[in-house]
Amino acid sequence: MNSVQFTAQTSSNGVVERDFTVGGVTGALWSPTPGTGRAPLVLMGHGGGNHRKSPAMLGRAQRLVAGGGFHVATIDAPGHGGRPRTEHDEREIAVMQQAMAVGEPVGPIVQRHNAHLAERAVPEWQATLDALQELPEIGTDGPVGYFGLNMGTAIGVPLTAIEPRITAAVFGLFWPESLARAARQITVPIEFALQWDDEHIPCESGLTLFDAFASKDKTLHANAGRHKELPRFEADSAVHFFVRHLGGAVTSPA
Amino acid sequence: MNSVQFTAQTSSNGVVERDFTVGGVTGALWSPTPGTGRAPLVLMGHGGGNHRKSPAMLGRAQRLVAGGGFHVATIDAPGHGGRPRTEHDEREIAVMQQAMAVGEPVGPIVQRHNAHLAERAVPEWQATLDALQELPEIGTDGPVGYFGLNMGTAIGVPLTAIEPRITAAVFGLFWPESLARAARQITVPIEFALQWDDEHIPCESGLTLFDAFASKDKTLHANAGRHKELPRFEADSAVHFFVRHLGGAVTSPA
Numbered sequence: 001m002n003s004v005q006f007t008a009q010t011s012s013n014g015v016v017e018r019d020f021t022v023g024g025v026t027g028a029l030w031s032p033t034p035g036t037g038r039a040p041l042v043l044m045g046h047g048g049g050n051h052r053k054s055p056a057m058l059g060r061a062q063r064l065v066a067g068g069g070f071h072v073a074t075i076d077a078p079g080h081g082g083r084p085r086t087e088h089d090e091r092e093i094a095v096m097q098q099a100m101a102v103g104e105p106v107g108p109i110v111q112r113h114n115a116h117l118a119e120r121a122v123p124e125w126q127a128t129l130d131a132l133q134e135l136p137e138i139g140t141d142g143p144v145g146y147f148g149l150n151m152g153t154a155i156g157v158p159l160t161a162i163e164p165r166i167t168a169a170v171f172g173l174f175w176p177e178s179l180a181r182a183a184r185q186i187t188v189p190i191e192f193a194l195q196w197d198d199e200h201i202p203c204e205s206g207l208t209l210f211d212a213f214a215s216k217d218k219t220l221h222a223n224a225g226r227h228k229e230l231p232r233f234e235a236d237s238a239v240h241f242f243v244r245h246l247g248g249a250v251t252s253p254a
Numbered sequence: 255m256n257s258v259q260f261t262a263q264t265s266s267n268g269v270v271e272r273d274f275t276v277g278g279v280t281g282a283l284w285s286p287t288p289g290t291g292r293a294p295l296v297l298m299g300h301g302g303g304n305h306r307k308s309p310a311m312l313g314r315a316q317r318l319v320a321g322g323g324f325h326v327a328t329i330d331a332p333g334h335g336g337r338p339r340t341e342h343d344e345r346e347i348a349v350m351q352q353a354m355a356v357g358e359p360v361g362p363i364v365q366r367h368n369a370h371l372a373e374r375a376v377p378e379w380q381a382t383l384d385a386l387q388e389l390p391e392i393g394t395d396g397p398v399g400y401f402g403l404n405m406g407t408a409i410g411v412p413l414t415a416i417e418p419r420i421t422a423a424v425f426g427l428f429w430p431e432s433l434a435r436a437a438r439q440i441t442v443p444i445e446f447a448l449q450w451d452d453e454h455i456p457c458e459s460g461l462t463l464f465d466a467f468a469s470k471d472k473t474l475h476a477n478a479g480r481h482k483e484l485p486r487f488e489a490d491s492a493v494h495f496f497v498r499h500l501g502g503a504v505t506s507p508a
Contacts, residue, residue, distance in 0.1 A: 054256075065349075080385070133322070195473075196465075196472075196474070211450075215478065216478060218450075218476045218477070218478045219475060219479060219485075220450070220474065220475070220476035220477075221472035221473060221474070221475060222464075222473070223472070223473045223474075224469065224470060224471060224472045224473070231473075231497060233494070237491070237494075237496070240487070240490070240491075244487060
């Protein structure tokens, strides 16, 4: 089994940020200031074309550490954040950019390529979780959450479907065709975000994916606005969700 | 113009509760401990068969005062909370109970009777708001919110549609047929709750009513579960919504 290799560390506003690798996969871990004891772990999956320390990841990590006292981990998806792209990745990205350039629907291509990336990313997440749980401040007996939208949902849904250590998850902004089957295997509490006026994912498609989750405890948050207009306050809502389900403590107003 | 007549006062946990009347209408006002200056006002409408100090009203008022520092006011709807029922009210309630007893849909009767009650309640709310704004701790220049589900939505939607002093509202759990027209006149931020497995209000009906609001800033919260299983955490979410839109301060973890 691969262990966590820390490669850099910074600290600000009561949050410690550590870059790490597990096997060849690059990741980042945000934690409360040391000495606060064990805390639950939230895994975060970034969106397509982004990386482990994109602004969205940094903002959500800050909120989760400050608002819930959690450890928060991200890893770069295959072909993202400096990780090498395969020839297959390059071809698919070219097809996607071509579709966008001529105004054709990107949904079918995004779904196909994200499903392919998920096949590679799910075992990487499981190996990363194995390694993170070896850290004394995380441990093997604490609860684990998953938080990812867009491609973070395309990877997180199949991951959560087969990974019993994940006991609560926040998903959103994806199509049902490639994910409904895995969603029907998920029974842990979920919160699911969609945009009511999404120009890429028809509202009905998002509702269909939400409906597919087998979870008895599930909440849909649908906001007016287009695909990229998800309100910032949904990140605060996710913190409250994980505090309810992972047992963190709200340590500051959020 | 009628003024507020206070009839009783109690205090606990930093919340002052005052019963009042405006004209012949009985109400309750919850406030932070005196001396904290002016604060925004949230009007709350109770559900059918309930009253101004039902457990749901008390719980939400406590959260709104503690979490946002707001003033919170309720009034008894016509025929509720000891206010006299008309012969018409008695007939409609008998029809409703008969339908429930034999397992027939109550939706059409509830909508018809609640629309009738709203015609009487909307001017009562306006007179109450006039009177409450004469109180020095509320004033005429502060923001006003409205929070009501079920019959509280049946009354609150037509009220908000014609009352420019209400600048943010939380609604939910109602049918579109009798409310969509008024909803299309509402442009202030709203949060709307529905139950995904509601046995009285089909999920699609709730989505149709949410869609009708003209608000650019609107959020749907759909939770798994039946009509009466709305999760308690939606009350906390409403507090956060009003803090965002009325400018209160979160004074304790919520």
